[in-house]
Amino acid sequence: MIVALAPLLAVALSTSPCLPRPDGREALRTRICGLAGAYDSPIPDRAWRDLGPGADAFLAELAGSPDDLEARRARALEGLAARGGPLAERTHRSLASSAETPIAVRRGAIRGLGRLLPRAELSRTLRPLLSPAADPRARAAAAETLALHDPAGSCGVVRARAAADPSDAVRLESALSTCRAASER
């Protein structure tokens, strides 16, 4: 009996955090999911910061929810990055490092680390993603993030990577453009 119920329980637990549940978080849920559901409007950082206590845990749950739209999960990461803190960093690190993370969410986590980590730590964390073994889509996001936050320390590596593998060149265009802009400043 217990074995038979297990799959059903898994299904029930895997529904989106943005669906109503009797968990006493309705007000927080509607505020966060509303902000995360903006079609085409920017959400000011202050709106995320104003969410109050409990928001970090909900945002982290939403960011990690495999049943949610990738774009909504990425938005939740933006909310976490705006708020900062240990849970934000842990969530970003976890999603950024996992090859199982859907690529749009993973790229969002990589970008978010750029807002959360000091430069040296950011370089240490993202440099491995520039290696040939990494998913090229994640590599592009890491290159863009490093080019933006640590151009002096990373643009040489990004250029070398683009030169070494022309198949990567298109995906690294944005990072290379950021590097060019940084070198002109």
Added chain:
Amino acid sequence: MPSSRRATTPTLALAASALLACGGGGGSSAPEPQPGDPCTTQAACGHLLCFEGSCVTALPDAPSCPAAGGAPTLVAGAAVVASDPGAGVCSHSIVDPVFPAGVVQALGEHGVGEQVGFTVPPGTWSISIYEQEVDDSAPDAISYLGQALPNAAVPTDVRMPGGEVFYDDTPASVPLDPDGYLDFTGFFSVHFGSPTPWVGVATFPNAPPGLDLARVAGELPAGDWTLRVNDWALECTTFGSACTGGSSAGRYRVHVVTEGPPASTGALDLDVYLATSGPSGEPRLTAAEAATDPGLARLFQGVATVLGRAGLCLGTVTFHDLPDWARLRFESTLYDPSTLCDEMHQMFQLSTASGRGPSLFMVDELLATYSRPGQTLLGVDGSIPGPSGLPGTPASGAVMSFGSVPSCTGAFSPASCRADELAVIASHELGHWLGLFHTSESTGTDFDPLTDTPRCSCAHCTLLADRGRCGDPTDPMQMTPGLCNGVGSCSGASNLMFWAYDPSISRGAITPQQAEVVRLDPAVRAEPAP
């Protein structure tokens, strides 16, 4: 202002009146409402919809779309063939509308400020005016009150045969609603600021007095109309020191498209361009695979369901592969609202299929640069409305991000089916393409020009302690769906064109006036009801 508003279709009218009359949130202690429960208010149905006296999970499809035949046809079309212009290269082309000669009038090239005549044949219900910049004659941007703004090609001083103004881009005044917010519902037509240098389109009428004018008389006034070729750069020259960078040098190629009455139903065909890749650079989904993918079939059936509420039947959805360079460059698409040289607008020029319908780009990731780079969007349009019948321009696209699209079974249910959620997002962007604005913007201080769309006013719907933030440019309120899921002026979150999507609240509802606006867009081809 004419007061008669004949319903567009009986079922749509009933659906909307039920929604508007009910409009309320669910209680917390009552039993969970079930489909089929009787209702006289929306509150009685909680998260379901009160429709014609019963709670339902979703509004029915428009009756004019046959149940079986209403399913869209998904096909793989020709792959886009285009050479790589190189990263960062910014270009734009002038194209000819795809409409037949009897529908489109080529008015030639004219400088801004020139008055140009055109003919409105008997039986016309809508007018679309296209301006395309020639010879890089206009500035791409201006500075208004110290803020850089892209130029926008938009006609002005559109006049009917009797000389009465049908549209003015710089009206002398705009009335205020009781809350002190701008109220555009009394105009014949409205064109909200949409930065569109190089190419602009305006489709009129799109506000109640203009819609009434056509509906009551059975046509817009036939005869000789005039318009003034215009852009924001020209308007800038009249604003004194408040605006710099203006110019009266812009020249535009002008076309006018006139369309007849909206049939009880219309058909809409889509061209869908796929910019989605796997780790090795291979397509994550080819056009051929997309045409038989169960998740995408469910998604576009969902789009058909939502648009069916506006009397639109989704016809053929044609998928197109992009060249490898374009797919890899645009799999993560950057949108910069300050320029048309951004990736998104350059990508839209790949919409080379020759249909009159919208071009929808589906990408892995959509990012915007507003106050900082890298802000995720669910979707966005090149312009509102989209340039129907004018493929291949920087404004000729809508774009949405999508990841995995598992299929579902059962009734349309955005709350429980990801493909249906994506269908609502796609329909929202298509609603913009077809001329709909957000019913309420995020601040709760700006609204669409329609009178039957629920509003969510910051002045009424936020806590007293927060009302000082209403209209505050530095710290505006964000009127999330949860604040706008009630009654009266605090509703509208279930509408397709609300500014934000919440799976537990958004239903993709469409009002009769919204339905009328979308069916007047030249993207829609008339299709007689069966």
